[in-house]
Structures are given as structure tokens and as C-alpha cells.
Amino acid sequence: MSTTTRPLLSAAGLHVAFPGRRGAAVARAVDGVDLDIRPGEIVALVGESGCGKTTLARSLLGLVPPTSGQVTFGGAPLDYGSRSLKAYRKRVQLVLQDPSGSLNPRHTVYDAVAEGLRIHGYAGDEREAVAGALSRAGLRPPERFFLRYPHELSGGQRQRVVIAGALVLEPELIVADEPVASLDASVRGEILALLLSLRDELGLSALVVTHDLGLAWNIADRVAVMYLGRIVESGPAEQVLTAPQHPYTRALLSVLPESGEVPVVLTGEPPDPSRVPGGCRFHARCQVLASGEAERTGVAADCRTTLLPVLTGGDEAQVACHWAAALRGDRPEKVGLGKEWPGKEGTATGSRTPR
Known part of the structure; x- marks a missing residue:
């Protein structure tokens, strides 16, 4: 990944704090984060539960406005007006951890994938767009899945439907929050391979939020390790x-x-x-x-x-x-200990298994 490529999404000095109840101390969920994601890059945001990684991801999506700091997309600061956020969320899509909870059990696969098109007033051929998204997500032939309901699908198929619902709007970046945590081990590799193929074929960028460094090992170009609201180590995945x-x-x-x-x-x-x-x-x-x-x-x-x-x-x-x-x-x-101590990158030894 070229360091000269302008970041697609950036956070600069990002802080997100939540007031405590009944006079309790303020919770500094994100406590000073700089993070860049470049076009066609997969970044893994890694840390244990409670470290702030999901709050950071939600802030990057515009779901949680920062207490201070700035998020920029394509070089422009994120505008938190409702119309601007709607346009932004067409370009940046969220893939949640639990496909069963993400899908309405009363909606068919077709309706689940078409929902984003309807929200954003898509003027093209809806059926063609839904079929294309399902196909790119690995559900082929797509027409075979149109009238199925979530309970008729396997866990892996449900996650592919969720991914298709994100892809149907042709986003530039997806934020995947623990995308394989609820799946069987046999299916995890298939979903990770799908995310890699989307990066290679569509130039899609991704922020993958996970507690699992093994997942980062298999999918990420770059890793950012988060602890208690801050990134404590980052760099090329192989080096970290x-x-x-x-x-x-x-x-x-x-x-x-x-x-x-x-x-x-x-x-x-x-x-x-x-x-x-x-x-x-x-x-x-x-x-x-x-x-x-x-x-x-x-x-x-x-x-x-x-x-x-x-x-x-x-x-x-x-x-x-x-x-x-x-x-x-x-x-x-x-x-490279931060802005106050600028310097060259450290060295690394060894190699990892090819992805």
C-alpha cells in the first residue's frame, strides 16, 4: 500500500466521551485516536472487549458524533447533518456481527437486500441490482434466494445476505464489526475469503473490528491494536x-x-x-x-x-x-512513538503464512 495515496477515511485527534450516571466519572471510550484507511486497504482494529474499538467504528460511521477531533472522508470533513449523513452512509456501509439479529425474520432475502436501495431512492433496475449484490456476495444463482427467509438459510448464507445488503449500494468502504465471530469455524474462512475477493475485484476498503488477531493475520493489510481508548501499536500486518x-x-x-x-x-x-x-x-x-x-x-x-x-x-x-x-x-x-517523536518505522523479522 503506497504511503503517498491519500486516505479514503481518516480520524484525527478523535475523542468520544459518555457522561456517567448520577455524577459518576465520564467514560472516555475513545481517548485520542488518529487512524487512516486508504483505498483498497483492509485495516484490522484489534482489542479485547471494552477497549473502545466498537465506539471508534461507530464514530467513523457517523453514528456517534465525536466529543472532539475530526473524521474526514475523501478529504472532506464529515458533516453530521441528516442529509449529508445519508449520502455518506451510502458510501460507507456497516456489516454487523450477528446476521440473525441484522435480518428481519419477516423479510425475504430480496427485501433485505433491496432495503438500502429503497431508502436511498435508487432509480435503476432494483431486481438487477439485488441479483448483482447477491452474486458478488457468493449466493448464486441469486434468483434462487430471492424468496427465502432468514430461518431457511445457514449462518454463512445469512452473513452473505448481510454483506450483499451493504454491497448493493456500491460503497467505497465497509466497516465489519466482528464479521465472523458468530459463525462456525468451517464457514469463517469462506467469509474472510469473500472480503479479500471484494477488495481485489472491487477495490473495496474495509475496517474489520475484531478481538481476534488470528483473523487479522489472515485478512488485514494493516493492524491497529487498541487498549483503553487508544491505539497502542499499529503498522503493516506482517510486521506487527x-x-x-x-x-x-x-x-x-x-x-x-x-x-x-x-x-x-x-x-x-x-x-x-x-x-x-x-x-x-x-x-x-x-x-x-x-x-x-x-x-x-x-x-x-x-x-x-x-x-x-x-x-x-x-x-x-x-x-x-x-x-x-x-x-x-x-x-x-x-x-515511532507518536507525533512528538517522529521517526522511521521499526524493523521486523520472520514471515507469516501467505493469506
């Missing part, structure tokens, strides 16, 4: 997944069967966006700090007290970690 630098990324990767690593069990409380700690936001659960390795490296105090800047949204490998910086000879610019 074969040479992870952030302890959190290493912990996520360690549980993959193919990693060959001893699984890292994170201690402490799960992320709470209303109680973001000082210093590195991961330090309370960090296995490197707990083991004494950060102390031996001389960065333990920084981990607990020194804030890390927001990573830029570019293509280069970046990591927000004092320990990773110390391993580079106490030169944080070598691992």
Missing part, C-alpha cells in the same frame, strides 16, 4: 504480527495456537474507560512491568507516571511503550 513490540500485543498473540508461545494471562482489572490511569494506560496489567523487566530496563517509573502521545495514523510501524523504546537504545523515535 511477527515482531510485536507492545506487551499488550504480545499477550494477545500468545494465545493463538500457531504462535508457539506460552499464553500470557493478564492480571488486574479489565479496562475501565472512566478510570484511565496515569502513565502508560496498560501499566496496571503489564506483564513486563510485573516481571521486573521494566525495572531492569530502567523505565518502570516512566511506565507508571509518564504519559505517551497519540500515535499518528500513518502506515509506518508505531508503538506507544516506554519499554519498547528502551529496547531500541533509549531512542523512542526508532519505534
Whole structure:
């Protein structure tokens, strides 16, 4: 992916906060994010439940206006007026996790796919457009599925109908929130292969939101790892997944069967966006700090007290970690630690299985 290509979708300094109930602390669900998605690129946004990735995705879709910061599409700031948002959502479509919940059980497949066309006042041949979308989603011959209802389809077929409902409007980008989480293992590969073929054949961009780094391994061009409202590591998928630098990324990767690593069990409380700690936001659960390795490296105090800047949204490998910086000879610019420390991308070794 060329770094000179202008991003299709960008977030700059994005914050999304939700007021607490009855005087409770504000929840900083997205707490400073820069992210770029380029034409024809698949970006995987990875993190455990509660890290803010779904809120970030919803904000990029215009469903949740940011508290501060800006989303741009095609170089133009996102306009939150109802007419502008309607036009925007024709170009950027959402694919949800649970196809059973996404589809109205009383609507036929034809009506489910045609719904977007009707909302946006499509003036062409509706039947032809629906057939084309179903065919591109892998449901062939499409006419065979027109009059079927969701309960008559398999889980994989239902997910293909949801994808067809997004494709029928010929979007430039899709946001897929856990697109295969509810599917059997035998079907997951088929849906991932479909997303890759849509990228290759249609030039479609995608943001894939997932907790599964194994999925990112198989589909993504670039990976952004999110923890407690911020992206803590990002870069080309092969580089991040074969040479992870952030302890959190290493912990996520360690549980993959193919990693060959001893699984890292994170201690402490799960992320709470209303109680973001000082210093590195991961330090309370960090296995490197707990083991004494950060102390031996001389960065333990920084981990607990020194804030890390927001990573830029570019293509280069970046990591927000004092320990990773110390391993580079106490030169944080070598691992691209955000805007305040500009520098070249880090190095990676190894290779991954071809996608």
C-alpha cells in the first residue's frame, strides 16, 4: 500500500466521551485516536472487549458524533447533518456481527437486500441490482434466494445476505464489526475469503473490528491494536504480527495456537474507560512491568507516571511503550512513538503464512 495515496477515511485527534450516571466519572471510550484507511486497504482494529474499538467504528460511521477531533472522508470533513449523513452512509456501509439479529425474520432475502436501495431512492433496475449484490456476495444463482427467509438459510448464507445488503449500494468502504465471530469455524474462512475477493475485484476498503488477531493475520493489510481508548501499536500486518513490540500485543498473540508461545494471562482489572490511569494506560496489567523487566530496563517509573502521545495514523510501524523504546537504545523515535517523536518505522523479522 503506497504511503503517498491519500486516505479514503481518516480520524484525527478523535475523542468520544459518555457522561456517567448520577455524577459518576465520564467514560472516555475513545481517548485520542488518529487512524487512516486508504483505498483498497483492509485495516484490522484489534482489542479485547471494552477497549473502545466498537465506539471508534461507530464514530467513523457517523453514528456517534465525536466529543472532539475530526473524521474526514475523501478529504472532506464529515458533516453530521441528516442529509449529508445519508449520502455518506451510502458510501460507507456497516456489516454487523450477528446476521440473525441484522435480518428481519419477516423479510425475504430480496427485501433485505433491496432495503438500502429503497431508502436511498435508487432509480435503476432494483431486481438487477439485488441479483448483482447477491452474486458478488457468493449466493448464486441469486434468483434462487430471492424468496427465502432468514430461518431457511445457514449462518454463512445469512452473513452473505448481510454483506450483499451493504454491497448493493456500491460503497467505497465497509466497516465489519466482528464479521465472523458468530459463525462456525468451517464457514469463517469462506467469509474472510469473500472480503479479500471484494477488495481485489472491487477495490473495496474495509475496517474489520475484531478481538481476534488470528483473523487479522489472515485478512488485514494493516493492524491497529487498541487498549483503553487508544491505539497502542499499529503498522503493516506482517510486521506487527511477527515482531510485536507492545506487551499488550504480545499477550494477545500468545494465545493463538500457531504462535508457539506460552499464553500470557493478564492480571488486574479489565479496562475501565472512566478510570484511565496515569502513565502508560496498560501499566496496571503489564506483564513486563510485573516481571521486573521494566525495572531492569530502567523505565518502570516512566511506565507508571509518564504519559505517551497519540500515535499518528500513518502506515509506518508505531508503538506507544516506554519499554519498547528502551529496547531500541533509549531512542523512542526508532519505534515511532507518536507525533512528538517522529521517526522511521521499526524493523521486523520472520514471515507469516501467505493469506
